[in-house]
Amino acid sequence: MQKYPFQITTEILNLVAEICELTGQLSTHSKLNNSPQLRRTNRIKTIYSSLAIEQNTLTLDQVTAVISGKRVLAPPKDIAEVQNAYEIYDRLDTLDPYSVDNLLLAHEVMTRGLVDESGEFRSRSVGVVDNHGNVLHVGTLPAYVPGLVSELLDWVKNNPRHILIKSCVFHYEFELIHPFADGNGRIGRLWHTLLMSKWNPIFAWLPIESMIHDRQEEYYRAFNVANVAEDSTVFVTFMLEAIRDTMLEVIDGSVTVKQSKSEKAATRENTVMNYLNNNGEITNSDVRKLLNVSVATANRILNTMVEKGLIIRFRSGRSWAYRKR
Incomplete structure (x- = not known):
C-alpha cells in the first residue's frame, strides 16, 4: 500500500x-x-x-x-x-x-x-x-x-x-x-x-x-x-x-502593454461584448480562452462588467453564464 x-x-x-x-x-x-x-x-x-x-x-x-x-x-x-x-x-x-x-x-x-x-x-x-x-x-x-x-x-x-x-x-x-x-x-x-x-x-x-x-x-x-x-x-x-x-x-x-489600465480594461470589455453579439452568452471558460487570462482575472472582468450594468449573470445548467443586459 x-x-x-x-x-x-x-x-x-x-x-x-x-x-x-x-x-x-x-x-x-x-x-x-x-x-x-x-x-x-x-x-x-x-x-x-x-x-x-x-x-x-x-x-x-x-x-x-x-x-x-x-x-x-x-x-x-x-x-x-x-x-x-x-x-x-x-x-x-x-x-x-x-x-x-x-x-x-x-x-x-x-x-x-x-x-x-x-x-x-x-x-x-x-x-x-x-x-x-x-x-x-x-x-x-x-x-x-x-x-x-x-x-x-x-x-x-x-x-x-x-x-x-x-x-x-x-x-x-x-x-x-x-x-x-x-x-x-x-x-x-x-x-x-x-x-x-x-x-x-x-x-x-x-x-x-x-x-x-x-x-x-x-x-x-x-x-x-x-x-x-x-x-x-x-x-x-x-x-x-x-x-x-x-x-x-x-x-x-x-506583459508590457502600451495601453493604460483603463484602455486595457475597455479593450477587454469590448472583446467580451463582441463575443456576446455573436454568441448570446459567455462563461468564465470562454473569457479565459478569448482573452488568454486566468480564472481569477476572468471573474474580475465579468464581475466588473456586471457592476457597470453591461451584462447580467444567470444560471446555465450547473454553472454561471453571462449575457447582455
Whole structure:
C-alpha cells in the first residue's frame, strides 16, 4: 500500500506540464527577475494572504505599513504575526526543506511571542478546523508527531515523483499530522513554497497564498474531501490549479502593454461584448480562452462588467453564464 495515498491522474500530469512551461516563461521573461519592487509586492501579498486565512485582521495596506516599519493601529498579536512572517519568508533561501531542525526554527520565528510551544512539536491533542469552526480532522497523537514529520520529509526528499506533486502531497500530509499547537497552516504553506523554490527560485516570489486566500472555501473543501477519501488526489489537483493560475496572473500582469489600465480594461470589455453579439452568452471558460487570462482575472472582468450594468449573470445548467443586459 502506498505510504501517502494519491493518484497520478491525467489532469495532474497536464497541470504539472503546464506549470513547467509557465515556469520557463516566468524565468525567461518575467519582471520578477529584475524588479525588486515587484518581488517585494508579491512577498507582501503572500504574507497578507497566508495570515488572513488564519483570521489575521490587518488589511493589505496595513501589512505593507508594518513591513515598512510604519506605525499601525491594530491588535499587537496581528502586528507580531506580520513581523514574524516577514522575517521567516525573508530567510527562505537559508532553510533546508528536508531538515526537521529547520522546520522547528521556522515555526519558532513564525510564532515567536505568540504561542507557548513556539519552535516545538505540540504536547497535546488538537484538531484541524475550517474558517467556520467545523472540525475537519483530529491531528495525530503528540507522541507520534516527531517521527511522522521526519518520515514525511524523508519521503519528499527521496521519492522520484516530480517536486510539484510531492510538495502538494507534503502540504496535505503535514496538515493531516498537524504537528504544532498553532501555526500549522502558515508553516505548511511556507514549506510548500520552500520546497518548490528549491526546484526553481522563481517560486519564492509567487503569491500562491493569495490565490489560496481567494479560494479559501475550495481549499478547505479539497482538504476535507481528501481526508474522507483517505487519498490526497483532490487536494493535490486543487493546489496545482492554484499554482498554475497564480503563474498565469503574474504573467498577465508582467506583459508590457502600451495601453493604460483603463484602455486595457475597455479593450477587454469590448472583446467580451463582441463575443456576446455573436454568441448570446459567455462563461468564465470562454473569457479565459478569448482573452488568454486566468480564472481569477476572468471573474474580475465579468464581475466588473456586471457592476457597470453591461451584462447580467444567470444560471446555465450547473454553472454561471453571462449575457447582455
